[in-house]
Amino acid sequence: MDNLITHIDYIAAVVLFLIGLYIMLVxxxxxxxxxxxxxxxxxxxxxxxTTGMVHDGSPPLLAADASGPFASALPHALVLTxxxxxxxxxALALALIIRIQREYGTIxxxxxxxxxxxxxxxxxxxx
Amino acid sequence: xxxxxxxxxxxxxxxLMIIAVIQLPQPGSPDAPAQTHVSAYYVExxxxxxxxxxxxxxxxxxxxxxxxxxxxxxxxxxxxAVLAVAAAVAGTGPAxxxxxxxxxxxxxxxxxxxxxxxxxAPFIATFAVFVMLKGHVLPGGxxxxxxxxxxxxxxxxxxxxxxxxxxxxxxxxxxxxxATGVLAFVLVGLLGLAMTxxxxxxxxxxxxxxxxxxxxxxxxxxxxxxxxIGLFRALADG
Numbered sequence: 009m010d011n012l013i014t015h016i017d018y019i020a021a022v023v024l025f026l027i028g029l030y031i032m033l034v035x036x037x038x039x040x041x042x043x044x045x046x047x048x049x050x051x052x053x054x055x056x057x058t059t060g061m062v063h064d065g066s067p068p069l070l071a072a073d074a075s076g077p078f079a080s081a082l083p084h085a086l087v088l089t090x091x092x093x094x095x096x097x098x099a100l101a102l103a104l105i106i107r108i109q110r111e112y113g114t115i116x117x118x119x120x121x122x123x124x125x126x127x128x129x130x131x132x133x134x135x
Numbered sequence: 136x137x138x139x140x141x142x143x144x145x146x147x148x149x150x151l152m153i154i155a156v157i158q159l160p161q162p163g164s165p166d167a168p169a170q171t172h173v174s175a176y177y178v179e180x181x182x183x184x185x186x187x188x189x190x191x192x193x194x195x196x197x198x199x200x201x202x203x204x205x206x207x208x209x210x211x212x213x214x215x216a217v218l219a220v221a222a223a224v225a226g227t228g229p230a231x232x233x234x235x236x237x238x239x240x241x242x243x244x245x246x247x248x249x250x251x252x253x254x255x256a257p258f259i260a261t262f263a264v265f266v267m268l269k270g271h272v273l274p275g276g277x278x279x280x281x282x283x284x285x286x287x288x289x290x291x292x293x294x295x296x297x298x299x300x301x302x303x304x305x306x307x308x309x310x311x312x313x314a315t316g317v318l319a320f321v322l323v324g325l326l327g328l329a330m331t332x333x334x335x336x337x338x339x340x341x342x343x344x345x346x347x348x349x350x351x352x353x354x355x356x357x358x359x360x361x362x363x364i365g366l367f368r369a370l371a372d373g
Contacts, residue, residue, distance in 0.1 A: 089195075
């Protein structure tokens with residue numbers, strides 16, 4: 009049970025991840041689903057950065073007068089890569105959402121599903 | 136999905152994941168594998184082998200240069216994909232949809248905001264270039280500087296209507312500007328191949344290594360900023 013206190017940083021990342029997953033599953037608006045995905049990504053980044061943390065550590069800048077312990081540099085570099093990929097995913101998803109809105113006049117998932125079930129051609133109504 | 140079902144799923148997943156994470160080494164403990172294996176090696180030899188005092192930059196541009204090259208290609212591909220989707224929107228929009236005046240005309244910006252943005256823009260740009268150039272010594276680097284520069288360009292586009300698309304250079308030049316990150320990486324990688332026999336490797340001469348790092352950082356930064364403003368424009372126009 010002590011671990012629940014000492015590992016509170018990891019648990020916070022888990023909670024954030026679940027909040028994002030819940031939004032992705034429950035919300036029907038595609039834009040809100042994308043926001044949920046971004047929250048999940050943030051949770052993963054927080055988790056990975058936390059693994060690189062060290063108590064009383066300093067940033068991994070090896071200047072002449074720097075003294076250790078140094079925070080691990082590898083998680084930071086990985087998360088930097090991850091952030092760039094997350095930005096790319098967000099931009100592409102936004103472009104696709106704009107396209108769906110133009111094509112079908114809605115970005116509510118249920119309306120889109122009804123639309124494809126009824127098989128009618130797109131109405132072109134904008135909301 | 137029904138929300139009660141989702142909440143049950145969240146509780147089950149949450150319990151499983153919390154059981155998993157509390158068995159990890161304590162966060163911040165110096166004995167954790169994350170601190171003792173590769174990281175210890177980086178701290179030990181990162182300055183000499185990696186060629187940068189900032190270990191994150193050393194990892195990004197030297198130890199894991201291939202990963203970073205992939206990253207630059209990913210963000211460039213994202214821009215190409217967004218442009219393709221936006222072009223499809225512009226080309227094949229269903230008939231009957233015309234843009235209303237509210238969509239095409241921008242909201243009037245307060246002159247105070249526009250003035251402040253224009254006043255601050257040179258300072259933001261200077262800071263961005265500083266972050267790029269000193270990325271191998273101080274916290275910062277190409278991606279961070281590129282993000283700052285891209286944010287400045289987006290601010291200008293939002294509040295000062297600059298740079299105007301027509302005055303931003305002809306499309307071919309813009310395309311090359313957006314590909315700067317990828318091109319800089321390929322060129323420096325080939326230079327490393329010529330000088331050491333390994334792709335993306337850097338020679339041991341400190342001056343040459345620093346020059347290659349700065350070239351990479353500038354390429355990533357300028358290319359990243361061009362991609363960011365390109366994404367913004369494609370989304371705003373599409």
